[in-house]
Amino acid sequence: MRKITPSMQKVAIGLFILLGFSSFTQARPAERWLHVRVVESGEGETVNVNMPLSMAEKVLPAINQGDLHNGKITTDMHMQDVDLAAILDALSTAPDNEFVTIQSKDENVRVAKVHDNLVVHVVENGKGKDGEHVDITVPMRVISALVAKGTHEMDLTAAIREMEQMGDATLVTVQEASETVRIWIDSSNTGQ
């Protein structure tokens, strides 16, 4: 039987490290991108913004301006004696349900929890076909991360960290006669 020489051992160790490194780099999750697209049909203006969530996660804690400090916004969460954090905490543990349904001559509003997402749906029907449609879908875990229990802060960095774990999803769509807004997350840097 052939003896294993020290040089063969070195080569084997080198290959092992190389393979380990390459599998580590391949296993890394793809970069998640936040996209904003605004299309104004009246003026014919289009705005596209593409930003990696990892960049937002690193940059936000570095901004210390106004109410934004270390990636958190200090806010009065007990607005008019309403504990928003407690409400959101209750929402996150509640089963799927319709929480608010308003149907009026001017608009229909629906707030519901569907498949662990908080869904807000607003349809303005008072202006015929010019009415505004707003759809917001945010995973409950993002909201829970955003509104840390027992604090008066909104933790934007924690929310972004949660967003990085999300699959491809549309967060916000606003449609009105002259303008369309879409905010979504995916792994493409072009947002196409």
Place this chain on the structure above:
Amino acid sequence: MTTREKVLWTIAGIALVGCFLTARGGIVNVHVVQRQPEVHNIHVIVPGILVTLTLHMVPSRCFRDSGSDLRQWLPVVRATSDSFAKMPDTVLVEVTDPRERVVVRKSGGSLVTDVNDADENVHVSVPVRTLRDTAEILASKQMP
């Protein structure tokens, strides 16, 4: 070695160091093509290292009364440039309307801004490293 050879070696050495510093700092490229009302074609190419070296030579007192405090934005500049380095080349912001198109993108190690409209085309490419170094120098010069 003759005097002529010494001079040639010195020039070659300076050129080599210059190339190294230019490659390290990148190139600031500004190209403006104006079509109306007058035709102008301005193209400025400056090594990024030259920008930072020039700023080093400007006396600090020139920046002390500038009003804006850059120091508070330094962590943001650092975090942005670190993330920028790891990001693939991509369009970050694109604004298009019938009259104008503005694109801000990452290309290589540079932040590139293109503004194109009927009257003029503006292309500005600045290495992120130069932007960061510039911010660091200006902030240090603002210190009392």
